[in-house]
Amino acid sequence: MIKVAIAGIRGRMGSTALQAITGAPDMEVVAALDYKYEGMYYHDSAVTEEPVGIPFYTSLADLAADTQPDILLDVTDPDAVFHNVKEAIALGIHPVVGTSGLTQDHLAILSELSVAARLGGIIAPNFSIGAVLMMKFSAMAARYLGDVEILEMHHDRKLDAPSGTAVKTADMIKEVREPHVQGHPEEQEHQAGARGADVEGMKIHSIRLPGLLAHQQVLLGGEGELLTIRHDSFDRNCFMPGILMAIREVREQEHLIYGLENIIE
Structure with a gap:
């Protein structure tokens, strides 16, 4: 049984991860890492003092000593996740x-630390298999x-722009595209930011609106044609x-992997 601790269990992605892991026959959630609620428990999407459900810890060292997790799944924010x-x-x-x-x-x-410890890790800007395939196909087409x-579009509660998926897409395309x-x-930009962020001549545009979840399209132009992925x-x-x-694969690795495309054939 793979023992998983979740950092960010109370958030939207955390609840999704909890549901996924709870439904997997080879995994269990043994603890939650949080900045508060030490000594309390997470049960039925609520925090309780009753000793039922998943225990909260504010110290990862204490969490590790008490529950011995194999995996820390972190879906918090960039400020917390690095530490x-x-x-x-x-x-x-x-x-x-997943942050x-x-x-x-x-x-x-983090990559240097992972290699030195010979301990595998995975950082996934996007856990969606379809989104990962979109990135791979875009790099092929480029x-x-x-x-x-x-053009990346997300809900209006998202903190970072551009999204990690857009940055990762641009990084993959950079490997095969001559900068230009x-x-x-x-060209004259009469309103600052009108042409978006610039990555070696490519442009990234970020949209934040209520009603959206996570969406991205990559536009590739040629003479007399346009390919949209x-x-x-x-x-x-x-x-x-x-x-x-990612949880199943990471234990087989001895270095840090950035992006699920590296474990998808």
């Missing part, structure tokens, strides 16, 4: 991260259609298969 993952690696707990917004410096540090714009400026060479997440249940895949 959590560093401590998890030091404690010999495999980190699986976007980590910097390249953070990723480099070999032939190198003028690219990325797109559009008219004398789009993915839509309408329900957080679409993240469940990717969460379970």
